Amino acid sequence: MSPTDADLVLRVLEADDRHAFSTLVRRHQSAVRGLLRRLTCGDEALADDLAQETFLRAYRGLRGYRGGARLSTWLHRIAFNVFLSSTRRAAPTVQEEEEIPTRPRDRSLMRHDLDLALGELAPAERAAISLAYAREHTHKEVAAILDCPLGTAKTLIARAKEKLRRRLRAWEPSEAT
Amino acid sequence: MTRPPTDQDWLDELLGNDDYIEDKGFSARVMGTLPPRAPSPAWRRPILLAATFLACLVGVVILPGGAYLVEILQQASSYTPARSQLPLVPLLVLLLLAGGGVAAALHED
Structure with a gap:
């Protein structure tokens, strides 16, 4: 063991x-x-x-x-x-906004586009949603990691998810598929 | 009939889809950046040497076999190749142990 x-x-x-x-x-x-x-x-x-x-x-x-x-x-x-x-x-850099393709072609492109979309979020939002999903932390743990109240952590996650959903709308599977 | 995918489904799956990252020498690089170990306290070396000396003393004088070892030492002083070398074995073991103790003390850095 x-x-x-x-x-x-x-x-x-x-x-x-x-x-x-x-x-x-x-x-x-x-x-x-x-x-x-x-x-x-x-x-x-x-x-x-x-x-x-x-x-x-x-x-x-x-x-x-x-x-x-x-x-x-x-x-x-x-x-x-x-x-x-x-x-x-x-030093602050101006990030060029790259156009996300209308339809994802493969997994690596999807990952690339997700990174682009994440880059448009505020750092705390990016961290919150990454911790909650990829790292499977509870909302309480996310709040502890970000050193913020539980309600703030939940808001950050919800807001980040909504922004990603809008930004990555092209990936949304159509209802016909 | 299949259920049409919802926002929840595709976005959750996408966000939770994180592959395992192979180490590929990362851990070794981290270990290489750690600060060197703190040196042992100054008192450790003399303590180890003293403990080794005491252990030898106990082995030779206090234990029941001490008199036998003293006899072996006396034999060793008048050693001739014609005599059996077997009685010297315990003495060699004792010397080996003492040497180990001293070496351990000297490597205390």
Whole structure:
């Protein structure tokens, strides 16, 4: 039986067990990198840099982890903060609005268009909807990660979904199909 | 008759459709960025050396076989190749253990 996250965290804290931390990184890397890819609108290189920074901050701040929340919730909160820091550091860029095709042709194009549509959302909306759907966090966990009231988190998710629905209307399957 | 897809269906499916990302060296890169381990406290090395010395002392003097080991040491001082080497085995084991303890102490960084 593989050790739980709590066991591994304890081993890192008590003996600076690098192997235990490496296991935690391998276990959570996909979710953290996936979230950051969505937040960075599909920029894989930037997302990986931010994910690396996320795990480094997690290692340094592991004593601050309270076992009450899931470790993934705690890691996603750090990832979101790292992302926000990076957007503050980066010079504002004018993003060219790319036209979304009328009919998606394959899966990679759909992913690309979703990234474009996500890029038009406010960072908090983007994070909220990514956390709620792709990462399967509860609304309460989303609120904890974004450090906002539960009602605000629900509003962010609903608003983001409505914007995406409008933006990606071309993908909506017709009733004839 | 199939149910026509709703907004809820296609958008939920699209948003929840996130593939697993293969590690491909990511974890190793993260581990490479971690700060070096904190050095051991200064008191650990002398404590280990003292513990090794004490363990040897206990082995030689206090334990029932101590007198036998002293005898082996005396034999070793007048060692000749013609005599049996078997009695030297416990002594070699003890030296090996002591060496291990000292090595462990020296690698405490």
